[in-house]
Every structure is written in structure tokens, then in C-alpha cells.
Amino acid sequence: MSKVNLSHTPHTDEEIAARVKALEAVLIEKGLMSEAGVNRFAEIYENEVGPQLGSKVVAEAWINPEFKARLLDNATDACRELGIGGLQGEHMIALENTKDVHNVVVCSLCSCYPWPVLGLPPNWYKSMAYRARITREPRACLKEDFGLELPDSVEIRVWDSNSELRYWMLPRRPDGTDGMNKEELAALVTRDSLIGTGLAKTPPA
Amino acid sequence: MNGVHDLGGMDGMGPVHPTAWEPVYHAEWEKAAFSFFPFCARAGMFGLDEFRRHLEQLHPVHYLTSWYYEHWLEAAEAIGKEKGFWTADELHERAAYYLEYPDAPLPPHDDPALVEFAQWAVENGFPTQRESAAQAQFSVGDRVRIDNTMPRRHHRRPRYSMGQIGEIMLHHGTHVFPDTTGNGKAETSEHLYTVKLRQADLFGEQDADPNACQMVDMWEPYLSLATEESDK
Numbered sequence: 001m002s003k004v005n006l007s008h009t010p011h012t013d014e015e016i017a018a019r020v021k022a023l024e025a026v027l028i029e030k031g032l033m034s035e036a037g038v039n040r041f042a043e044i045y046e047n048e049v050g051p052q053l054g055s056k057v058v059a060e061a062w063i064n065p066e067f068k069a070r071l072l073d074n075a076t077d078a079c080r081e082l083g084i085g086g087l088q089g090e091h092m093i094a095l096e097n098t099k100d101v102h103n104v105v106v107c108s109l110c111s112c113y114p115w116p117v118l119g120l121p122p123n124w125y126k127s128m129a130y131r132a133r134i135t136r137e138p139r140a141c142l143k144e145d146f147g148l149e150l151p152d153s154v155e156i157r158v159w160d161s162n163s164e165l166r167y168w169m170l171p172r173r174p175d176g177t178d179g180m181n182k183e184e185l186a187a188l189v190t191r192d193s194l195i196g197t198g199l200a201k202t203p204p205a
Numbered sequence: 206m207n208g209v210h211d212l213g214g215m216d217g218m219g220p221v222h223p224t225a226w227e228p229v230y231h232a233e234w235e236k237a238a239f240s241f242f243p244f245c246a247r248a249g250m251f252g253l254d255e256f257r258r259h260l261e262q263l264h265p266v267h268y269l270t271s272w273y274y275e276h277w278l279e280a281a282e283a284i285g286k287e288k289g290f291w292t293a294d295e296l297h298e299r300a301a302y303y304l305e306y307p308d309a310p311l312p313p314h315d316d317p318a319l320v321e322f323a324q325w326a327v328e329n330g331f332p333t334q335r336e337s338a339a340q341a342q343f344s345v346g347d348r349v350r351i352d353n354t355m356p357r358r359h360h361r362r363p364r365y366s367m368g369q370i371g372e373i374m375l376h377h378g379t380h381v382f383p384d385t386t387g388n389g390k391a392e393t394s395e396h397l398y399t400v401k402l403r404q405a406d407l408f409g410e411q412d413a414d415p416n417a418c419q420m421v422d423m424w425e426p427y428l429s430l431a432t433e434e435s436d437k
Binding site for chain 2: 010011013014015016017018019020021022023024025026027028029030031032033034035036037038039040041042044045046049050085086087088089090091093106108109110111119120122123124126127128129130131132133134135136137138139141144145146152153154155156157158159160161162163164165192197
């Protein structure tokens with residue numbers, strides 16, 4: 001007996017790959033797409049644009065208070081000073097995480113993410129579980145799913161990227177990092193600390 | 206649209222399984238599936254909001270059980286079909302061919318403008334802020350009520366926010382309004398604000414985190430001033 005509508009049965013990877021190739025072929029014949037164009041996009045987000053750029057911005061803000069003020073005032077313009085910006089980060093807002101207020105970002109309606117400073121989102125960020133739970137019970141989600149335990153005294157603000165504004169976090173500079181240079185500091189900034197699901201790493205004692 | 210895409214605050218989706226690192230693309234086909242969006246947008250086939258409207262029309266069972274870029278593939282297929290760029294038969298026929306011959310080459314095409322476009326799009330993006338002479342109706346600090354209607358069309362008001370009262374925290378100037386561009390209408394722009402909602406208002410004192418809140422972006426037509434009488 002058929003219990004489900006089979007038209008919704010998941011497709012195999014081979015079937016999806018064939019459909020992607022079919023659409024790609026049609027677009028190529030119309031002159032609207034090319035393999036080289038696809039490869040260029042792929043290469044950019046695999047090798048050039050990723051969380052290392054967000055880390056660089058954070059390290060600059062930790063070292064340079066004037067830059068930090070500009071970043072918190074207008075993240076789009078401040079990032080441009082470092083040559084960072086563009087697609088899916090046309091209007092960026094950096095939020096400062098402090099010991100009293102912890103910010104975290106989600107896109108409850110789709111998968112919006114600040115590409116210029118973080119690259120393309122990992123699958124878990126786009127997952128149904130994250131999109132649902134971080135709003136429903138942020139403190140439990142951060143603790144149980146991400147191992148980030150925040151005391152009840154810390155206010156948690158969950159930012160929904162439901163418009164074209166792209167939010168990301170300026171994490172707290174860890175203790176014991178005085179005298180570290182920008183490269184050393186950037187190495188402490190993780191993808192999750194930019195999303196708000198983690199903190200910056202503490203340097204080895 | 207009252208769809209399954211609107212997941213914020215929903216129960217039962219299980220724990221998150223974060224990764225310390227994961228590949229940018231999980232399969233070779235994801236590279237092209239990702240690129241459909243920018244190249245079709247370049248061709249004038251659709252904009253971001255219209256693309257989202259099609260993602261929201263996927264069947265819930267399918268939406269919840271398929272890869273994210275599969276959604277992108279299906280939205281691109283559907284919009285191109287709707288607008289006469291290709292037919293379903295044309296796509297089926299070619300997909301059947303590539304399923305049988307997965308290594309068959311793609312047609313050749315090496316217009317350098319397409320590679321230049323990739324570079325240009327990544328560097329510049331597509332800003333949504335617009336100049337407008339319209340006076341902002343609300344200011345930071347105002348208490349506002351969010352529209353609670355459920356239109357059968359694309360909009361960006363998450364279900365958890367509907368009918369809620371919150372405080373305006375930020376004003377972002379005027380931005381493209383997804384309720385027009387997402388529904389096949391000529392672009393308009395509206396003032397955009399960030400509204401702070403208390404968890405206790407969303408879920409009730411008993412289940413809510415007393416020290417957590419939800420920040421959500423709202424275009425002006427979604428809001429009205431919460432007067433003391435309308436306040437609960």
C-alpha cells in the first residue's frame with residue numbers, strides 16, 4: 001500500500017547531478033552561462049572568500065580602536081577599507097559581543113549569510129534544526145549543540161537575517177593576547193565566533 | 206506565504222549538528238546549482254525575492270528532506286519554465302541523457318564576459334538600499350505592532366513575529382520591498398527597521414528565556430504604532 005506521495009521521494013545524487021547538468025547545458029546553449037564562469041564562482045568561494053576575511057577584520061578591530069568604532073558604525077564601509085565586501089554583504093552590520101550581551105545570527109526564512117566575511121554557509125547553518133531552535137531556545141541551543149554555555153545573566157539577542165542586511169559578530173578579544181600581532185590574533189577568530197555560536201579561541205598559556 | 210520555509214521557533218526539528226569545518230561544495234553538481242542563481246539573475250530571468258518565492262513553493266516533505274542546492278535547482282527550473290526560457294520536456298529529455306551518460310560533455314561556450322561577471326558580481330553585489338524622499342513614519346525607540354495577516358504571496362514577516370509588539374532598535378533607510386519584487390510587481394522601496402521582540406511575548410513567560418530576545422527586520426508597511434489602547 002502506498003503511504004506517501006511518491007513524487008516527494010528524495011532523489012538520488014545521480015538524478016540531481018543529471019538535472020543540474022541538463023539545465024546547465026540549456027543555459028550554456030543560450031549563451032547565459034559557461035563552465036568557466038561556474039568554475040570561477042566555485043574557485044572564489046573555495047579559495048578566496050571565506051571566514052579568513054572576517055578574521056582579518058576582527059583582528060584589525062581588536063588592535064585599532066578607531067577602526068573598531070568605524071566597523072561598529074558602518075561595517076560595509078569599514079570592510080571596504082580592507083578590500084572586503086560585495087555579494088551578500090552589500091549592507092553589513094557588525095555587532096559587538098560583550099560579557100553582558102551575546103548576539104547570534106540566523107536566517108529563519110532561507111539561508112542568508114554574510115558571504116564577504118564568511119564565504120558560503122555550512123550546511124548546519126541552513127539546516128531546519130538551526131533555523132528553528134536558535135529562536136525557540138537560544139541558550140539551550142548554544143549550550144547543547146555548540147558547547148557554548150552562557151550564564152543567565154548574559155542577554156542573548158538572536159538576529160534574524162530576514163532582510164538584505166547582513167549581520168555578523170565582533171567577538172570579544174580573549175584575555176592573554178596583549179602584544180600579539182594581527183596574524184596571531186586573526187588565528188583566534190573562528191567561523192562560529194563570527195556567527196555568534198562560539199567565542200574566539202583562547203591562546204595556549 | 207504560510208509555508209514550511211518559515212521555521213523560526215518551530216519545535217521538533219531536533220538538535221543542530223554543527224561541523225568544525227566542511228567543504229564549501231558537498232558534491233561537484235553543487236557548483237553549477239549554486240551558479241544558476243547569479244547567471245539567471247544576470248540574464249534578467251529573476252531577482253532574489255522572486256527566487257525565494259519559488260523556494261517557498263516547494264512541497265514541505267521535499268523541502269525538509271532534500272539538499273539546499275536542490276531547492277535552488279528546482280526554483281531555477283520552475284522560473285525558467287514559467288517565463289518560457291525552456292520547457293519541462295526539454296529538461297527531462299536532457300536529464301535522462303546525462304543520467305545515462307554522466308560523463309558526456311557540456312556544450313562548449315567560452316564567452317569571457319561570463320567569467321568577468323562572476324568576478325564583478327562577487328566584488329560588487331547588488332545593493333538594495335534606495336534613495337527615497339519618503340519621510341520615515343517611525344523612529345528608534347517607538348513601540349510598534351507587526352502586521353498579523355497571512356497573505357498568499359511572498360513576504361518576509363516570519364510567523365513568530367506576526368501580531369507582536371516590539372521596540373524599534375535601528376533604522377536602515379529605504380530598501381527594496383520584497384512584497385513587490387517577490388511577486389512579479391515593479392520594484393518599490395520602503396523604510397526598513399530592526400524591531401526587538403521579547404522571548405516572553407513570543408512564547409509565553411513559562412517557556413521563554415527571560416533574558417533573551419529576537420531581533421527581526423521589518424519594512425514600514427509591516428508596522429503600525431502600538432498605542433496604549435492597542436497594547437495588551
